[in-house]
Amino acid sequence: MADALEQFRELQNIVKGPRCAFQSLDLSEADIQALNEALASASITSKTIQKWLEARKQVWVYYNIARHRRGDCRCANV
Numbered sequence: 001m002a003d004a005l006e007q008f009r010e011l012q013n014i015v016k017g018p019r020c021a022f023q024s025l026d027l028s029e030a031d032i033q034a035l036n037e038a039l040a041s042a043s044i045t046s047k048t049i050q051k052w053l054e055a056r057k058q059v060w061v062y063y064n065i066a067r068h069r070r071g072d073c074r075c076a077n078v
């Protein structure tokens with residue numbers, strides 16, 4: 001039976017998003033965990049996350065963070 005979303009899912013498997021800095025962040029496990037919580041929290045802005053990362057000498061620009069949060073990067077399409 002045809003699923004209404006089947007074509008979208010197939011397409012999504014083909015369209016890999018752009019590379020994402022999330023993959024190359026050099027953070028401790030505790031920081032990664034905190035970061036993931038922040039990413040999942042709608043009340044914390046991407047700009048704030050960029051600043052938090054800057055304090056840890058990591059570069060991830062807010063609009064790329066926003067893209068990651070939307071699931072439009074390669075992380076979501078592996």
Ligand SMILES: [Zn+2]
Nearest residue numbers: 020068073075
């Ligand atoms: Zn990503």
